[in-house]
Amino acid sequence: MEENKEQKGISGAQKSSKNNQLHKTIWRWHFYAGIIFAPILVLLAVTGSIYLFKAEIENVLYADYYQVEPQGEQVSVSAQLEEVQALYPGAIVTKYRPGEDEARSNEVTVSSNGESLTVFMDPYTGKSVGELKDDDRIMDKIEEIHGELMTGKIGDRIVELAACWTIVLMATGFFLWFPKKRKGFGGVLFPRFGKGRKILRRDLHAVPAFWLTGGLLFLVMTGLPWSGFWGNNFQAIITNSGEGYPPSVWIGDAPSSDIETQEIAEVPWAAETLDVPLSSVQGLIPMPIDKVVEIADQQGIYPGYSIFIPQEQDGVYTLSVFPPKAQDEATMHIDQYSGAVLADYRYDNYGIIGKIVAWGITLHKGSQFGLVNQLISLIICLGVIFTVFTGIYLWWKRKPKKGSGAPKAPAIFKTKPFLALMIVLGILFPLVGLSILIVWLVDWAIIQRVPAVKRWLNA
Amino acid sequence: MKSIRLLLLFFSSLCILSACSASEDAADLYKKEKPLQVEVDMPEPLSAETTQTVKAVLKQDGKPVEGAGFVHFEIWKQDHSIRYPMEEAAEIGNGVYQMDIRFKEDGLYYLEVHAGNEGSLVSPVWQFIVGELSEQEMESLKQGAPTQQEVPGRHH
Secondary structure (H helix, E strand, O other): OHHHHHHHHHOOOHHHHHHHHHHHHHHHHHHHHHHHHHHHHHHHHHHHHHHOOHHHHHHHHOHHHHEOOOOOOOOOHHHHHHHHHHHOOOOEEEEEEOOOOOOEOEEEEEEEOOEEEEEEEEOOOOEEEEEEEHHHOHHHHHHHHHHHOOOHHHHHHHHHHHHHHHHHHHHHHHHHHOOOOOOOOEOOOEOOOOOOHHHHHHHHHHHHHHHHHHHHHHHHHHHHHHOOOHHHHHHHHHHHHOOOOOOOOOOOOOOOOOOOHHHEOOOHHHOOOOOOOHHHHOEEEOOOHHHHHHHHHHOOOOOOOEEEOOOOOOOEEEEEEOOOOHHHOEEEEEEOOOOOEEEEEEHHHOOHHHHHHHHHHHHHOOOOOHHHHHHHHHHHHHHHHHHHHHHHHHHHHHOOOOOOOOOOOOOHHHOHHHHHHHHHHHHHOHHHHHHHHHHHHHHHHHHOOOHHHHHHHOO | OHHHHHHHHHHHHHHHHOOOOOOHHHHHHOOOOOOEEEEEEOOOOEOOOOEEEEEEEEEEOOEEOOOOOEEEEEEEEOOOOOEEEEEEOEEEEOOEEEEEEEOOOOEEEEEEEEEEEOOEEEOOEEEEEEOOOOHHHHHHHHHOOOOHHHOOOOOO
């Protein structure tokens, strides 16, 4: 074990034994966190690498659905929605997305028999050019794996936990990597090729890992606002502080129409015999979606926006667009009766933290700076995969025949700086804190009491 | 040692239990719109061949709108057989804008109030009945939810 050899080299009697203990503790945590979260990290890196190219991939996969031949006048939006309604009787039309340019089809999202599907409409013929079930969208699957391992809430928490523990891995890894004495940049900034296999194995893990740290930390920090627990709380705190996203952009409710219910015209078909007072049909009637599209165009909403169609009497039309660049984002709520703009949130209206998060998200997705952005993110993803594999290889090669090869565990409380670090991380990322508590509990209840386990884990 | 564990447990549970959500007045901290609110006030019942006054009450930011940017009324019959061209409504104060009109015949009508003030544009459409409904109008009402799709010139 070259780590130990390096340690011995420093030897300053008492001081070194304390340092040694700290080193071992950190190494142990790095070791376990690495082994436990390595599979998830690889999964995230692989799915992330693919998802970076979502737009390009979908443009190829769904070219037949996306492309239409521009010719003459366009059919009105409401006529297109009527056509969809006729094709899918009983379905609820939930969303409409006008094509971002003349040669792009419009998308109508309907919810039918408990499943959601997109109908692609040719605005020139007013006919459907195809349908795509949400469940059949491969990129959605990739996103589901990346965000929640396809297991909903539990998966979301596991991914979040892995992301938080990646921070622990980087912090502990940084400590292990940090040069103990000045002896050049070999093994620090570049791997040492001529010093034997053991050293090279260590360097092939530690050196690229160091180079990746900044990028990976960025991906973790920009990914966390998406997460269900940390992310939601974070978003709530910054939104409530006035410095985040305005409400309804990420979390919080859309404003509701302030029209009184009795002012809305009733539909007499509810009462077959029409015994309802006829005066109740007098009142405000909902605005057609065509008018919403007009308003969106007047207000200069970035093309490629979606219109969410109100399903309740006091609901509102919500326009929203999250284009490649954060600065073009917009969320707008429009009264479904009067067409009044009830809220109009652009990037400029975000608080300072909201702006940073928005940039973080477009950078994370690789869309902010196009191809350069995608390639840098791809390199980080590939680097993560490489580092995970060299890490596991390192362990495999060092592992004794019997036992896990984990460094011997001194009590965590004896190493105060490390304890302090874990407490700070445990508070900043409560899931980390919670999982540390669980580790302690398992350690106390099982590992320390079952000799075979204790021996194998070197606890 | 125990106290440290307890402290940690306390902080962790605090963070987990305090799963917060956006507060209701968070919107006040960001850019706010001042949407125009229009309330239509029709005499009831309306009858044909007599002059009646239709009114709209405009409010913005909770206050009646004096000297609105513009308030135009547009009225048409459901089958488009009758159209009263867009006309400027007269302001009579306290946010009330009105227009006198004499309906030629009974039927199902629509009034669209085009109004704009201080950056907010609205055009609500009000469905109303003059006199008696014809069989055909009754049927069309039963057909389904009323929408402004009857509005002429909207298709493009």
